[in-house]
Amino acid sequence: MIAGGMKNSVMTAQRPRIAPLATGRVLEVGLGSGLNIPLYTSDVDKLYGLEPLPALCSRAEPLALQADFPVELLAASAEEIPLDDNSIDTIVSTWTLCSIPNIEQALVEMRRVLQADGRLLFMEHGHAPDENVVKWQERLAPLFKSLAGCDPTRKMDRLIGDAGFRISELETGYFDGPRFLAYHYVGEARPR
Numbered sequence: 001m002i003a004g005g006m007k008n009s010v011m012t013a014q015r016p017r018i019a020p021l022a023t024g025r026v027l028e029v030g031l032g033s034g035l036n037i038p039l040y041t042s043d044v045d046k047l048y049g050l051e052p053l054p055a056l057c058s059r060a061e062p063l064a065l066q067a068d069f070p071v072e073l074l075a076a077s078a079e080e081i082p083l084d085d086n087s088i089d090t091i092v093s094t095w096t097l098c099s100i101p102n103i104e105q106a107l108v109e110m111r112r113v114l115q116a117d118g119r120l121l122f123m124e125h126g127h128a129p130d131e132n133v134v135k136w137q138e139r140l141a142p143l144f145k146s147l148a149g150c151d152p153t154r155k156m157d158r159l160i161g162d163a164g165f166r167i168s169e170l171e172t173g174y175f176d177g178p179r180f181l182a183y184h185y186v187g188e189a190r191p192r
Helices: 001-007 011-019 054-065 103-113 129-149 156-162
Strands: 023-030 044-050 071-074 088-094 116-126 166-175 183-191
Touching: 011 116, 023 103, 054 071, 071 116, 088 103, 103 116, 103 156, 116 156, 129 183, 156 183
Parallel strands: 023 044, 023 088, 044 071, 088 116
Antiparallel strands: 116 183, 166 183
């Protein structure tokens, strides 16, 4: 999703549900302008902020400098994460998986860098269970892909599971907003 849209009232209200759960060495995939940084707690030893767009990395720098823990900004894509195998305790992804071009490869990379007892914490919108909503998601997907780089038709639970994760907690349902964008997957996954 585009940076300006990440500050809407629904996202602002929901955002505190994920980042405060992160512990240890944390990788945030799709750091964007750093809106999650102030939400992390003292349980974070170090935060790696992965963001492929240099302009967004620059916008995240002031928040990174204010954090109570070290923050390293990584200007790289999720399909090629520049971190060692099994080096991360927690991965955080909020409204990012819809926009990664090769989502399958990105999830395999996340699995690679996550420790065996690590956690993937996610809040993502995607494929709805309601036929009428799905029709609109499919109709509007080309427009959203071209304007915002976002694919609202992805079945997030299936994609995460297919990449070698076991979903240990999952909440699904509609947030406020247009139904074709409002169906969400919120949860935790662990490596299998």
